[in-house]
Amino acid sequence: MSELLELQGVEAGYGDVQVLWGISLKARRGELTTIVGANGAGKTTALRAAVGSLPPRGGRVLFQGEDVTRLAPHDKVARGIVLVPEGRQLFAAMSVEENLEMGAYSARAQRKFDKCLNEVFELFPRLKDRRRQIAGTFSGGEQQMLAIARGLMSDPEILIIDELSLGLAPVVVHQLFNTLKTLKQSGISILLVEQNVHLAFALSDYAYVMAEGKLFTEGKPVELAKRPDIRQAYLGL
Amino acid sequence: MTGLLAIENLDKRFGGLAAVQDVSFEVAEHEILGLIGPNGAGKSTLFNLINGVFKPDRGRVMFRGVDITGMAPYNVARAGLARTHQIVQPLTAMSVRDNCTVGACFGRDNLPLNAAQQIAEEAAVFVGLGDRLDMPASQLTVAGKKRLELARALSAQPTLLLLDEVLAGLNPTEVERMIAVIRRIRERGVTILMIEHLMQAIMSLSDRIVVLNTGQKLAEGSPSEVANDPIVIEAYLGDPELAAEFRGALA
Numbered sequence: 464m465s466e467l468l469e470l471q472g473v474e475a476g477y478g479d480v481q482v483l484w485g486i487s488l489k490a491r492r493g494e495l496t497t498i499v500g501a502n503g504a505g506k507t508t509a510l511r512a513a514v515g516s517l518p519p520r521g522g523r524v525l526f527q528g529e530d531v532t533r534l535a536p537h538d539k540v541a542r543g544i545v546l547v548p549e550g551r552q553l554f555a556a557m558s559v560e561e562n563l564e565m566g567a568y569s570a571r572a573q574r575k576f577d578k579c580l581n582e583v584f585e586l587f588p589r590l591k592d593r594r595r596q597i598a599g600t601f602s603g604g605e606q607q608m609l610a611i612a613r614g615l616m617s618d619p620e621i622l623i624i625d626e627l628s629l630g631l632a633p634v635v636v637h638q639l640f641n642t643l644k645t646l647k648q649s650g651i652s653i654l655l656v657e658q659n660v661h662l663a664f665a666l667s668d669y670a671y672v673m674a675e676g677k678l679f680t681e682g683k684p685v686e687l688a689k690r691p692d693i694r695q696a697y698l699g700l
Numbered sequence: 701m702t703g704l705l706a707i708e709n710l711d712k713r714f715g716g717l718a719a720v721q722d723v724s725f726e727v728a729e730h731e732i733l734g735l736i737g738p739n740g741a742g743k744s745t746l747f748n749l750i751n752g753v754f755k756p757d758r759g760r761v762m763f764r765g766v767d768i769t770g771m772a773p774y775n776v777a778r779a780g781l782a783r784t785h786q787i788v789q790p791l792t793a794m795s796v797r798d799n800c801t802v803g804a805c806f807g808r809d810n811l812p813l814n815a816a817q818q819i820a821e822e823a824a825v826f827v828g829l830g831d832r833l834d835m836p837a838s839q840l841t842v843a844g845k846k847r848l849e850l851a852r853a854l855s856a857q858p859t860l861l862l863l864d865e866v867l868a869g870l871n872p873t874e875v876e877r878m879i880a881v882i883r884r885i886r887e888r889g890v891t892i893l894m895i896e897h898l899m900q901a902i903m904s905l906s907d908r909i910v911v912l913n914t915g916q917k918l919a920e921g922s923p924s925e926v927a928n929d930p931i932v933i934e935a936y937l938g939d940p941e942l943a944a945e946f947r948g949a950l951a
Contacts, residue, residue, distance in 0.1 A: 479842040480869035501936060502739045503868070503897040633942055640946055659938030665947050675898055697936040699899025700927035 467492045467527060467652050468513060468544065468621050474521035475512040482508045484676045485522065490621060490654040495647045497655045497663040497684075500673035501697045506656045507549055509673070510625050513654070514546045515539050527620075541569040543620030549629070549656075551610040555599030559590050562598050562609055566616030575618045583612045586645065604635030611642065621652040629658055640666060664688050672696045704729045704891050705781075705860055710749055710759035712742075719745040720756070721915040727860065732882075732892045734906030734923070736899070738935065741912040743895045744786060747862050750893075751783050752776045764859065780808045782858035784849040786865045786895070790837035797833045799848055800824050800855040807856025816855075823854040827881055843874040847881075854885065861885065863894035867901055879905060903927065911935070 468490040475483040482505045490496040498506050511517035513524055515536040524532045526544060534542075554562050563583065567576050584591035587608050598609055607627065614622050627643065628636040636659070644666060647653060657663035664670060664684035672679040672693060679696040680687070687693060694700075703726030712720040720742045727733045735743050748754045750761055755770040762768070768776055782803070791799050800820030804811055811819065824833055827847040832840065837848055846866055853861055863882070867875050879901055886892055896902035903909070903923040911919040911926055913935045919926050926932055934940065 481871060484872075501897075501899070633939075633945075636942060637946055659942060661938055661940045661943030662946060665943045675900075694927065694933055694937070697899065698927040698932065699901070699903040700923055 465491045469525040472522035473512050473519045475519045488671045494668040495653045497667040497670045499660045504673040505676040545614045545617040545619035547610050547614040547624045549625040551606045553598045558595050560594045562613050563616045566613035572618045579616050583615050623654045625656045703727050706762040708760040711757045718915050723917050725910050731907045734902040734909045735895045737912035742915040780859035782853040782856040783862035784853050788845040788849045792838040795834050796829050800851050803852035803855030820855045823851040827851040860891045867898045
């Protein structure tokens with residue numbers, strides 16, 4: 464079973480407004496899968512439908528071949544479907560350590576708490592040095608690291624990251640993509656939404672391009688990068 | 701070129717955020733000008749500067765040769781400039797007809813009530829709400845509310861119409877219908893300045909495109925010129941240099 468997480472014809476929206484018009488995509492085990500697309504394409508909505516914070520109106524979400532469409536988000540976290548949300552959404556008044564503890568809320572994660580914490584501190588030594596610091600006092604890049612670390616504390620089968628580099632300085636973006644590369648090499652499965660198409664393609668195994676709530680195209684990044692029509696998904700022409 | 705609307709060096713700051721910086725462009729009579737740009741580019745702020753919701757920190761807004769900078773929105777509407785809102789703003793307890801009548805009463809002409817009602821009904825019929833004239837606005841679907849937003853602006857009988865994402869949230873069929881309505885509005889001689897995220901739609905509707913990014917004008921030209929402009933492509937797809945450096949660091 465190479466498909467770890469799969470969306471089949473997922474439709475979703477907010478109130479009367481439908482955003483996703485039938486999205487199908489797969490994230491394979493051990494791979495880095497990326498979703499790119501312009502603002503408003505529905506990338507975040509697709510991730511929210513996958514993790515269940517926005518229940519799909521149609522279609523199915525499969526995890527390891529099992530239908531998890533109607534599972535609550537916390538039940539999905541307990542199975543290892545873990546979201547690092549856009550804008551970090553840290554507990555700003557809590558320390559680094561407390562944020563990490565919040566990531567390890569599920570019984571699954573608590574069993575592996577010490578192991579996960581060691582791994583996270585190895586990946587981000589800076590977080591270990593500053594474990595008592597209040598999260599809200601961190602820079603944007605450090606907060607993004609902490610958000611990833613909190614996600615890793617949930618002992619994810621798949622780590623879903625919404626907007627890794629948004630609003631961060633180039634040097635910080637480099638650090639984060641190096642971290643992503645390390646995570647990928649460690650064998651963890653990742654589903655990434657990223658606004659810099661070139662960066663996303665540089666590291667991904669497979670990519671989906673969304674436009675206007677639908678899938679525009681998909682493929683291996685090396686092939687997609689050569690295609691002139693990717694621009695169409697963003698600019699319409 | 702002396703446009704119907706001329707925006708000259710507009711600046712607007714909110715605290716430390718420069719929402720609009722030194723933006724200038726003109727809208728020619730009878731054209732459809734599309735305003736595009738990533739989220740947070742300053743598009744809606746620019747609309748609010750044009751119709752007087754905000755006063756710019758610097759620069760001028762010239763409409764039909766008259767300086768309307770900082771003029772109150774109700775006077776801007778009287779001058780013949782109407783707008784729709786991205787988040788629809790119906791008067792929910794009132795009927796479709798009455799919503800449009802409000803638009804007509806406070807529009808370009810100072811109309812008596814019965815004449816305003818006449819104009820209002822025509823506008824509602826024009827956008828396809830003729831069968832829902834007596835329905836309370838609250839009972840309309842999203843597509844219906846979007847049409848009402850448009851009908852109310854049209855009831856003001858504007859020379860220039862500002863459309864803020866009238867296609868957002870509509871299904872593909874409704875998008876097609878709305879595009880047809882927008883084309884017909886232009887055929888009636890109304891000039892249109894529109895913000896839209898549905899790129900295929902705006903690229904096919906617009907005569908010209910202005911691209912905003914982080915509050916500044918990034919590009920201006922025909923849809924194909926803009927879509928092929930490397931600076932515009934970078935604004936949408938991200939900086940390719942960053943990836944090249946990253947690849948270099950990996951090698």
